[in-house]
Amino acid sequence: MKADFETVGKRLPYKETEGYVDDLVARCADRAIASRDASRPARPFMRRVGIAVTSMAAALLAAAVIFPAISGGSVTTVEAIAQSSSLGDVLSSMSNDELAAIDYYSFDDIPTEYDENNEQ
Amino acid sequence: MEQIDDEQLVAMLRSPIQRDRGYRLLLGKYGSRLYWHIRRIVVGHEDAEDVMQETAINILAGIDKFEQKSSLSTWVYRIATNEALRLLRRRTGFLQSIDSLGEVLVEKLEDEAGMDADAAEVLFQKALLQLPTQQRLAFNLRYYDEMPYEEIAKVTGKNVNTLKTNYHFAVNKIKNYLKEHSL
Numbered sequence: 001m002k003a004d005f006e007t008v009g010k011r012l013p014y015k016e017t018e019g020y021v022d023d024l025v026a027r028c029a030d031r032a033i034a035s036r037d038a039s040r041p042a043r044p045f046m047r048r049v050g051i052a053v054t055s056m057a058a059a060l061l062a063a064a065v066i067f068p069a070i071s072g073g074s075v076t077t078v079e080a081i082a083q084s085s086s087l088g089d090v091l092s093s094m095s096n097d098e099l100a101a102i103d104y105y106s107f108d109d110i111p112t113e114y115d116e117n118n119e120q
Numbered sequence: 121m122e123q124i125d126d127e128q129l130v131a132m133l134r135s136p137i138q139r140d141r142g143y144r145l146l147l148g149k150y151g152s153r154l155y156w157h158i159r160r161i162v163v164g165h166e167d168a169e170d171v172m173q174e175t176a177i178n179i180l181a182g183i184d185k186f187e188q189k190s191s192l193s194t195w196v197y198r199i200a201t202n203e204a205l206r207l208l209r210r211r212t213g214f215l216q217s218i219d220s221l222g223e224v225l226v227e228k229l230e231d232e233a234g235m236d237a238d239a240a241e242v243l244f245q246k247a248l249l250q251l252p253t254q255q256r257l258a259f260n261l262r263y264y265d266e267m268p269y270e271e272i273a274k275v276t277g278k279n280v281n282t283l284k285t286n287y288h289f290a291v292n293k294i295k296n297y298l299k300e301h302s303l
Contacts, residue, residue, distance in 0.1 A: 003240035003247075003298045010264055013233040013241040014159065024169060025151030028176035029144050036180055 123149065126192045133183050143180055150193060151176075153265065154200045160260050161204040163228045163249070171207050175200045194274045197265075201257065201275055208253070218253050225249045247297035251290050254278065258286035259294075 091099065124132075124145050132142025154175060159168040178199050186195055208218040226249050233242050248256055254276070261272045262283075269280045269287075276283070 003243040003302050004295070008240050008244040011238070011241050012156075012160070013229070013237040013245055014163075014165070016165075021152045021155050022148075024155065024172060025147050025176075026144075028151070028173045029147045031173060032176040032180045033140055033143070035177060 129192060130186075130188065133186070139183065143183070146179070146192065146196070147176060150196050154196060157197065157260065157265060158200050158204045160248075160264065161201070161257070162207055163225045163232065163245075165232055167207055171200070171203045174203045174206075178203065190274045191271070194271050197261075197267075197275045205253070222249050222251075243298065243301055244294070246301070247294040248290075250297060251293060255286045255290040255293070258283045259290035262287050 129142055129146050129149070132138040133146065135142070151172075155168060155172050158171045158175065159165075162168055162171055175196075179196055182199065186192075190198075205218065208221055211221060211224065212218055226246055229242065229245055229249065233245075248259065251259065257276055258272060258278075261267045261275060262269070267275070269283050272278075272283050273280050278286075
């Protein structure tokens with residue numbers, strides 16, 4: 001028996017069946033991913049509820065901002081009122097309902113003195 | 121298996137959406153080479169499977185820490201080498217060096233190779249298993265994996281001149297062993 005670098009080359013005495021190594025590698029990858037996923041902490045219930053409530057609130061807010069713009073309605077801003085020529089113009093551009101809402105409370109409704117007996 | 125260059129692989133591994141696919145492609149590309157590298161270090165079939173599994177887990181866990189200071193192949197080889205050496209260290213007794221495992225590994229080789237194994241191939245591996253671990257590592261990575269010394273230095277953490285010396289000594293020792301033991 002002659003054993004040297006030329007006769008043996010890079011051959012190894014231990015063999016594996018065809019496809020064994022590829023299958024092993026794929027199995028190792030699957031297990032590594034599964035093990036990582038299993039070790040991730042599940043979100044606690046209250047945190048999931050919090051996320052759901054926050055998401056709904058964000059969706060409602062987005063709808064409130066986007067919907068008037070889609071339906072062609074105008075949004076009156078503080079800047080628009082401040083820049084208008086007069087208060088009369090602003091009031092005349094408002095609907096009856098909007099005017100009624102402004103008129104709903106008068107200064108007379110606001111108590112000027114603290115009444116201890118009427119404390120609720 | 122789809123072949124893909126390392127730059128694309130790194131981009132996939134950095135993307136949370138493509139990470140798992142990139143990881144599978146990475147193992148598809150280097151997994152077989154890593155397995156045989158591990159097998160040459162630990163010799164045993166089952167040990168090689170265990171180390172391969174640990175290597176796969178550590179690669180996945182370490183993707184975020186991969187800073188591209190070395191190539192992807194160097195990085196995965198380093199993880200595999202460390203895992204294989206860790207297994208050998210677990211096999212040693214208190215204050216025992218892994219260099220002392222030569223005889224244990226030769227016994228394992230004889231069990232694994234079986235009766236119908238090529239005698240010259242077995243003798244060649246026995247010659248390799250007589251080497252100190254650092255020389256064996258340098259020889260394996262240079263001879264079987266055909267790695268440049270600069271890359272081997274990154275895998276093993278040794279400097280290039282030390283590795284060249286290790287390889288030179290390893291080749292001489294293997295030749296002498298084969299001369300002494302060939303019939």
